[in-house]
Amino acid sequence: MSTDAIVILKDDHKRIKALFKEFQNAGETATKRKGTIVDKIIEELTVHTYIENEGMYPEVRKLVPDLEQDVLESYEEHHVADVLCMELSAMSPDDEHFAAKTTVLIENVTHHIEEEESEWFPKVRAALGRKQLSEIGAEMLELKKKAPRKPSQPGALKKAVDAVIS
Ligand SMILES: [Fe+2]
Ligand SMILES: [Fe+2]
Helix, strand or coil: CCCCHHHHHHHHHHHHHHHHHHHHCCCCCCHHHHHHHHHHHHHHHHHHHHHHHHHHHHHHHHHCHHHHHHHHHHHHHHHHHHHHHHHHHCCCCCCCCHHHHHHHHHHHHHHHHHHHHHHHHHHHHHHCCHHHHHHHHHHHHHHHHHCCCCCCCCCCCHHHHHHHHC
16 A cells, blocks of 8 residues: 555545545435435545644645645635534434535535645645655554544544634
8 A cells, every 4th residue: 555645645535526426426315325425424534634634734834835825725624624524413414404514515625625636736746755755644544543533523623723723
């Protein structure tokens, strides 16, 4: 398995986007199935956001000062996704807001993933060497092991909130 930081994150993105498609194709009446898919989306996003917040973003901020604004904007985008995930995790799939809120989450995260992949990951790859990216990747794989899997678990929201209000 590659420990390249960008390969690891893009791999997560792929799984997250596949779940988004599943939700979009589930059909209007598939309430229970949609609930199960959203549970999976929330779990994937909670872990992914955690390893980016704790592993990738602080390293990029430190090593590639040119990307400071992109990192700060990304923390804000994570924060918006965190809020939506937290609300969705407390909401029944029967709720009339459930599908609408999920759609807004999907739109926001899709936009965020596109910016990461097309705008700033290529700059990170250009600025950092293979060795540095693989060190960051190895650190993120370690973080994954202890990552929160639900928004309610300790540590799930902390870093993004710290970045936004400090
Ligand atoms: Fe991100
Ligand atoms: Fe990401």
